[in-house]
Amino acid sequence: MSILINKSTRVIVQGITGREAGFHCRDMLNYGTQIVAGVTPGKGGSWVLDEKVPVFDSMKQAVEATGANTSIVFVPAHQATDALYEAADSGVELVVSVTDGIPVQDIVKVNAYMKNKGVRLLGPNCPGVINPGEQKVGIYPSDCVIPGRIGVVSRSSSIAYMTMARMKREGLGVSSCVGIGGDLICGTTFVDVLEMFEVDPYTDKILLMGEIGGLEEERAAKYVAYQMSKPVIAYVAGISIPEGKHTTHPGAFIDGGIGLAREKLEAFKTAGIKATSNWMELIDLLK
Amino acid sequence: MKLQEYQLKNIFRQYGIPVPDGRVTSYAREAKRIAETINAPVVVKAQVLAEGRGMSGGIRLARTPEEAEDFASQILSSKIREIPVSKVLIDEAVLIDEEYYILITYDRAEQVPVLVMYDTGSLYIETAANSLYENLERVTIDPLIGLQQFQIFDLASRCNFPQKYQRKLFKVCLQMWKIFCEMDALLVAINPLAISTDGRLLALDGKITVDDNAFFRQQTLFDSQPGLVSNMTEYEAQKYGMCYFKMDGNIGVLANGAGLTMSCIDYLRHRGGRPANYLDMGGSVHDQKAEKALRLLYEDPRVDAIIMNIYGGKTHCDKVAEGLLRSLSSNKRKIPTIVRFSGTNADIALEMLKGSLIATVPDMPEAVDKVFEFIGAPSNEYIN
Numbered sequence: 001m002s003i004l005i006n007k008s009t010r011v012i013v014q015g016i017t018g019r020e021a022g023f024h025c026r027d028m029l030n031y032g033t034q035i036v037a038g039v040t041p042g043k044g045g046s047w048v049l050d051e052k053v054p055v056f057d058s059m060k061q062a063v064e065a066t067g068a069n070t071s072i073v074f075v076p077a078h079q080a081t082d083a084l085y086e087a088a089d090s091g092v093e094l095v096v097s098v099t100d101g102i103p104v105q106d107i108v109k110v111n112a113y114m115k116n117k118g119v120r121l122l123g124p125n126c127p128g129v130i131n132p133g134e135q136k137v138g139i140y141p142s143d144c145v146i147p148g149r150i151g152v153v154s155r156s157s158s159i160a161y162m163t164m165a166r167m168k169r170e171g172l173g174v175s176s177c178v179g180i181g182g183d184l185i186c187g188t189t190f191v192d193v194l195e196m197f198e199v200d201p202y203t204d205k206i207l208l209m210g211e212i213g214g215l216e217e218e219r220a221a222k223y224v225a226y227q228m229s230k231p232v233i234a235y236v237a238g239i240s241i242p243e244g245k246h247t248t249h250p251g252a253f254i255d256g257g258i259g260l261a262r263e264k265l266e267a268f269k270t271a272g273i274k275a276t277s278n279w280m281e282l283i284d285l286l287k
Numbered sequence: 288m289k290l291q292e293y294q295l296k297n298i299f300r301q302y303g304i305p306v307p308d309g310r311v312t313s314y315a316r317e318a319k320r321i322a323e324t325i326n327a328p329v330v331v332k333a334q335v336l337a338e339g340r341g342m343s344g345g346i347r348l349a350r351t352p353e354e355a356e357d358f359a360s361q362i363l364s365s366k367i368r369e370i371p372v373s374k375v376l377i378d379e380a381v382l383i384d385e386e387y388y389i390l391i392t393y394d395r396a397e398q399v400p401v402l403v404m405y406d407t408g409s410l411y412i413e414t415a416a417n418s419l420y421e422n423l424e425r426v427t428i429d430p431l432i433g434l435q436q437f438q439i440f441d442l443a444s445r446c447n448f449p450q451k452y453q454r455k456l457f458k459v460c461l462q463m464w465k466i467f468c469e470m471d472a473l474l475v476a477i478n479p480l481a482i483s484t485d486g487r488l489l490a491l492d493g494k495i496t497v498d499d500n501a502f503f504r505q506q507t508l509f510d511s512q513p514g515l516v517s518n519m520t521e522y523e524a525q526k527y528g529m530c531y532f533k534m535d536g537n538i539g540v541l542a543n544g545a546g547l548t549m550s551c552i553d554y555l556r557h558r559g560g561r562p563a564n565y566l567d568m569g570g571s572v573h574d575q576k577a578e579k580a581l582r583l584l585y586e587d588p589r590v591d592a593i594i595m596n597i598y599g600g601k602t603h604c605d606k607v608a609e610g611l612l613r614s615l616s617s618n619k620r621k622i623p624t625i626v627r628f629s630g631t632n633a634d635i636a637l638e639m640l641k642g643s644l645i646a647t648v649p650d651m652p653e654a655v656d657k658v659f660e661f662i663g664a665p666s667n668e669y670i671n
Contacts, residue, residue, distance in 0.1 A: 023601075103471050104471075105471050108400065108430045109430045109431060112398075112399065112431050113431065127600070139600055140600070141599065141600050144629075144630065154546070156547070158543065158544025158600075159547060160546075161598045161629075161630065162547060162596075162598050162629070165629060165630075169650075184473070185393060185395060214395045215395065215396065216395065237546050237549040237550045238549040245532050246530070247545045247565070248569055249545040249546070251395075277557070278554065279550050279651065280554065
């Protein structure tokens with residue numbers, strides 16, 4: 001139980017008839033997520049996932065018929081923008097974009113449009129959100145995490161999986177994990193998620209996992225120092241990546257001395273936050 | 288993707304942003320002819336995507352066409368920051384009265400485009416908008432309505448931009464915005480925009496970076512800039528949709544996911560090990576991709592041991608194991624390979640590797656322990 005999603009979350013899967021979406025939908029259903037509908041234009045009227053989930057032609061129809069409040073988008077990058085606008089117009093409150101490779105220009109517009117409508121965008125290029133043991137709207141491997149009272153927020157999905165799996169080994173559980181995504185512009189930021197964790201009664205402390213590029217970690221550090229009472233522990237990936245080298249995350253690169261791991265660690269430490277670039281040390285800090 | 292100076296000047300021309308008279312060439316003799324046509328002192332500029340071209344002798348002022356030929360031939364046979372120069376731009380030399388720096392880029396914090404203007408050359412233009420210095424004059428652009436003229440007017444007056452040239456400035460900025468949108472740019476910059484002593488407003492140099500995610504709708508643009516990889520391995524990896532770059536060590540690292548790869552390299556270095564590369568196989572790894580990735584590392588003579596760190600989500604570990612087993616034929620030097628499988632189908636994958644010479648470990652720290660068992664532990668810990 002925790003932030004962004006809960007028992008009353010009713011999910012529509014956009015692009016449900018795709019292969020990857022099918023795999024993850026089944027996984028989400030098995031985990032306990034209420035998947036109430038799927039949308040694939042032209043395939044309305046059919047049923048998928050052992051005839052359990054109805055497919056609609058449009059988001060509007062799907063929301064009207066099911067009263068869904070959340071959508072997750074698996075549509076490929078070159079068609080995703082349209083799907084995101086459609087979601088924004090449909091009446092859902094939260095849109096999770098798993099898709100990677102969406103042009104920044106499109107995301108910036110979608111994000112502005114959704115903000116005007118009061119719809120929250122999570123992602124793109126993100127693993128979604130999971131409340132361990134309850135439900136997940138995303139692509140987290142189900143067995144990587146156990147329930148607990150540590151809130152996790154991460155730019156990288158793979159670091160989140162690996163770290164939570166290690167936490168599980170050490171008996172450390174998670175209240176919610178939110179992946180904000182590895183792109184240049186993310187709909188939901190570290191600060192947005194910290195704000196939610198701060199008032200969440202199920203979260204005692206927060207693990208923030210950042211990486212090189214941008215100044216989002218620096219902003220988070222400032223926010224923690226001035227606005228938060230709960231303890232935060234931070235990890236920054238990429239301290240050994242040379243300047244100018246591009247990683248697979250469009251947002252993770254150092255340019256003109258901006259986005260250095262060193263600076264981010266320094267910002268966290270200045271804000272009184274325990275921070276490290278050594279992954280094993282992080283596990284010790286969490287204990 | 289970054290564009291070369293001559294490419295972006297051609298784009299500026301097409302969009303009606305004034306640039307100095309000039310042309311690009313690969314031949315010193317043609318440089319002379321271009322200089323003769325321009326019929327004035329010229330600047331000979333190396334066309335490479337490197338910072339500090341001026342400092343490394345890549346920009347020279349030639350007073351005569353003969354001098355232009357001479358400089359062009361020198362520059363064309365040189366390397367700038369390790370990159371061989373294959374083209375030079377011959378531009379009319381402009382006497383500058385005043386200069387301004389203008390850029391449009393995304394403000395990552397505000398999540399919107401911004402137009403920034405300042406009048407000092409001491410800043411690194413690519414980061415001006417996203418630095419922590421908040422003192423630069425800027426206007427934020429609503430992505431849904433675009434840059435408006437009143438915003439440019441506002442910015443110009445805050446920067447004391449000469450009134451006489453304001454109309455021209457409006458056009459320059461609006462056209463920059465048009466380029467920014469139409470080309471899916473992440474950055475369009477003019478550095479500097481000069482007012483010349485003979486009263487012209489000119490873009491003397493600039494920068495355009497195009498969003499790699501927009502590849503599918505900017506194909507012609509991407510075709511114009513082939514092969515920006517620095518070695519064959521990078522190229523091979525790219526072909527398979529993987530991300531690779533060389534580092535200076537002897538331990539090959541590969542993983543699935545940017546974060547996983549980074550944290551693996553970082554952790555290895557914290558323990559004193561020296562990674563030979565960054566190799567991220569990306570989101571959904573199938574057997575061919577895994578096979579290719581491992582072959583690239585097995586064929587690298589610098590590599591003494593390999594750590595493969597796989598957390599299966601979208602990726603199925605058994606597929607990776609399949610690729611791994613197939614790649615072993617290229618492991619001629621019997622390089623120790625340490626594998627960590629976790630997540631989707633990890634149990635099947637581990638079963639598949641039984642009886643092979645592959646060492647398996649439960650987690651990343653144990654992988655590093657194991658590597659040191661094979662090639663010896665480093666004598667001192669790496670300190671960041």
